[in-house]
Amino acid sequence: QQQVKQSPQSLIVQKGGISIINCAYENTAFDYFPWYQQFPGKGPALLIAIRPDVSEKKEGRFTISFNKSAKQFSLHIMDSQPGDSATYFCAASGNFNKFYFGSGTKLNVKP
Amino acid sequence: SQTIHQWPATLVQPVGSPLSLECTVEGTSNPNLYWYRQAAGRGLQLLFYSVGIGQISSEVPQNLSASRPQDRQFILSSKKLLLSDSGFYLCAWSPRRYSPLHFGNGTRLTVT
Numbered sequence: 001q002q003q004v005k006q007s008p009q010s011l012i013v014q015k016g017g018i019s020i021i022n023c024a025y026e027n028t029a030f031d032y033f034p035w036y037q038q039f040p041g042k043g044p045a046l047l048i049a050i051r052p053d054v055s056e057k058k059e060g061r062f063t064i065s066f067n068k069s070a071k072q073f074s075l076h077i078m079d080s081q082p083g084d085s086a087t088y089f090c091a092a093s094g095n096f097n098k099f100y101f102g103s104g105t106k107l108n109v110k111p
Numbered sequence: 112s113q114t115i116h117q118w119p120a121t122l123v124q125p126v127g128s129p130l131s132l133e134c135t136v137e138g139t140s141n142p143n144l145y146w147y148r149q150a151a152g153r154g155l156q157l158l159f160y161s162v163g164i165g166q167i168s169s170e171v172p173q174n175l176s177a178s179r180p181q182d183r184q185f186i187l188s189s190k191k192l193l194l195s196d197s198g199f200y201l202c203a204w205s206p207r208r209y210s211p212l213h214f215g216n217g218t219r220l221t222v223t
Contacts, residue, residue, distance in 0.1 A: 006154075034211045043201050043214030044155070051209065089154065096160070097143050097208045098170075103154035 003027060004092050006102025014110050019077040021105045023090035026071065030092040034099075035064065035075045038087045047075070047088075080109045113138035117202045117215030124222055130175075130189040132218050134202030137183065142204040144185040145212065146177055149199040161185060197222045 006023045013019045023033075032051055036044035050057045050064040050073065057064045063076040077084055090102040117134045124130060136142050146158040159177035160168045167177050174193050178186045185202060199219055203212040 032209050036212075041217075041219075043203075043217050044212075045214070046211040049211055091212075093208075096168075097162075097205060098157060098160050098168075099145070099203075099205075099212050100157060101147075101155040104152075106152075 002103070003030075003100035004090060004102045006090050006105060008105060009103070010106045010108070012108045012110060013080045015080065015082060017080050017109075019075075019080045019084070019107055019109070021075045021088055021090070021107075022072065023074065023092075023102050024070075024072045025092050027092070027094065028071070029094040030100075032093045033064070033066065033073050034091050034093075035062075036089045036091065036101075038089065038104075044089055077107075080107075082109045082111050085109050113204075113206075113213065115202060115204055115213060115215045117218060119218060120216065121219045122221070124192050124220065126194055126222055127191050130187070130192050130196070130220070132187040132200055132202075132220075134185045134187075134215055135183055136204045139183070139204070139206060141182060142206055144179060145203040145205070146185065146187050147201040147203065149201060149217075151198070155201065159185075159187070192222045194222050196220065 004025050034049035035047045037047050038044040048059045048062045052068045061078045066073045088105045091099045093099045114137045144161045147155040157170045161179045201217045202215045
């Protein structure tokens with residue numbers, strides 16, 4: 001059973017546009033939601049993370065929006081750049097600090 | 112600063128051979144340690160999780176096992192590899208709850 005569902009599977013955005021990736025979860029015990037960026041052949045690297053006591057967190061061009069009642073959260077990448085082309089993963093963790101990941105979104109930013 | 116080392120970077124092994132992948136973390140003590148597997152174009156599947164020496168939690172019944180002989184050392188093993196064990200194996204650590212995972216650079220395993 002997939003703990004975290006992520007969409008879309010792939011995304012093409014023009015340079016300067018907004019990239020939006022969505023995730024949903026069922027387990028209400030989850031209380032920490034990080035997003036990761038992965039380049040080919042590398043391990044994922046943390047982008048930004050949020051806890052459910054806030055509805056939005058912004059760091060530079062990256063924003064997480066969190067809807068606790070809907071059990072959904074999303075990543076917005078503003079002013080998307082070709083260097084942002086990578087695979088993005090959402091994740092969720094709870095009581096035992098086990099992290100469960102979405103299936104990933106491959107982002108391609110066209111110049 | 113903390114660093115995580117994972118080796119080897121790539122590995123090609125025949126079906127039925129044993130496996131040992133090692134991961135070590137420097138610059139911290141008593142970290143939570145994790146093994147994940149990533150199939151080609153897929154998400155990350157949690158395989159094993161450890162909160163301390165000798166304490167291993169298995170997420171998915173399979174052909175693999177894990178051990179934590181020292182505080183900052185995590186080993187992934189198999190007695191006999193299957194073709195389905197091919198994938199990208201990632202070790203990660205986290206200092207505490209509400210802290211993110213920090214990943215190594217992974218091992219690309221191909222079972223032939």
